[in-house]
Amino acid sequence: MLELSKVSKLFNPGTSDEKIALVNIDLKLNPGDFITVIGSNGAGKSTLMNIISGVMTPDAGEVKIDGQPIQHLSEHTRSRWVGRVFQDPMAGTAPRMTIEENLAMAFSRGKRRGLGFGVTVGKRSFFHQQLQRLGIGLENRLRAKVGFLSGGERQALSLLMATFTKPQILLLDEHTAALDPARAELITRLTEEIVREMKLTTLMVTHNMEQAIRLGNRLIMMDKGRIILDVNEERKQDLTIAELLGEFEKISGGKLADDRVVLG
Numbered sequence: 337m338l339e340l341s342k343v344s345k346l347f348n349p350g351t352s353d354e355k356i357a358l359v360n361i362d363l364k365l366n367p368g369d370f371i372t373v374i375g376s377n378g379a380g381k382s383t384l385m386n387i388i389s390g391v392m393t394p395d396a397g398e399v400k401i402d403g404q405p406i407q408h409l410s411e412h413t414r415s416r417w418v419g420r421v422f423q424d425p426m427a428g429t430a431p432r433m434t435i436e437e438n439l440a441m442a443f444s445r446g447k448r449r450g451l452g453f454g455v456t457v458g459k460r461s462f463f464h465q466q467l468q469r470l471g472i473g474l475e476n477r478l479r480a481k482v483g484f485l486s487g488g489e490r491q492a493l494s495l496l497m498a499t500f501t502k503p504q505i506l507l508l509d510e511h512t513a514a515l516d517p518a519r520a521e522l523i524t525r526l527t528e529e530i531v532r533e534m535k536l537t538t539l540m541v542t543h544n545m546e547q548a549i550r551l552g553n554r555l556i557m558m559d560k561g562r563i564i565l566d567v568n569e570e571r572k573q574d575l576t577i578a579e580l581l582g583e584f585e586k587i588s589g590g591k592l593a594d595d596r597v598v599l600g
């Protein structure tokens with residue numbers, strides 16, 4: 337499963353704009369772990385996601401999946417093992433393509449070019465069945481252009497596409513933050529269902545403290561490029577938001593500064 341050892345990342349080193357993003361991060365995910373990630377502004381959460389998915393390379397340290405170092409592999413190659421849903425509903429799908437074309441693209445992810453990209457009858461029936469799981473009627477709109485879907489519908493489609501090929505690791509990068517509360521709740525419910533049914537190992541960044549406590553079996557808190565707290569399932573069960581914020585203050589010596597934090 338995913339393991340990071342001594343991973344560090346510094347932006348603009350040696351300049352007046354130097355930014356510490358990650359400092360000696362050690363993180364080991366066990367199979368089936370669903371970890372929520374919270375932290376202050378600029379704590380390094382997105383950098384962590386970018387390094388795991390291959391958007392960025394670390395300055396030092398190792399990223400391994402099932403014991404194999406992957407930090408030299410491109411984002412495209414890693415997409416075979418790493419699924420990701422971004423905050424922006426526009427980011428995970430191609431707006432000018434139809435729903436079924438987007439799904440076909442996700443289906444062929446990581447495979448050699450030219451293999452399996454078209455929409456065959458067999459695939460169409462599979463896509464129909466998969467979309468039905470979402471319960472929002474997208475299975476009846478297979479040939480609709482994705483650009484015409486609402487943000488929530490697009491995010492549901494992105495979630496399905498990211499998990500289609502049962503990734504070794506699923507990265508959720510504030511994927512409900514840009515949605516209205518009802519849509520956010522829908523995507524959260526779908527996320528829980530898909531992660532549970534497929535037993536996906538998941539890392540989810542959220543600014544919603546209640547969600548961070550309620551979802552998953554483990555919670556990590558980041559500050560200034562470090563993991564400052566790693567809460568296990570047992571302790572997480574009766575954790576409150578006040579206790580979590582208190583822990584942050586105790587360890588970091590300051591208040592959790594996050595302009596997007598949602599307390600419940």
Ligand SMILES: Nc1ncnc2c1ncn2[C@@H]1O[C@H](COP(=O)(O)OP(=O)(O)OP(=O)(O)O)[C@@H](O)[C@H]1O
Pocket residue numbers: 347348355356357375376377378379380381382383384
């Ligand atoms: N491409 C970049 N170039 C320069 N500095 C960067 C870059 N990406 C991130 N940083 C800096 O690295 C640090 C960590 O940023 P990162 O985006 O990972 O934090 P975050 O925890 O996701 O923050 P937020 O919750 O505010 O989105 C910050 O100081 C940020 O300004």
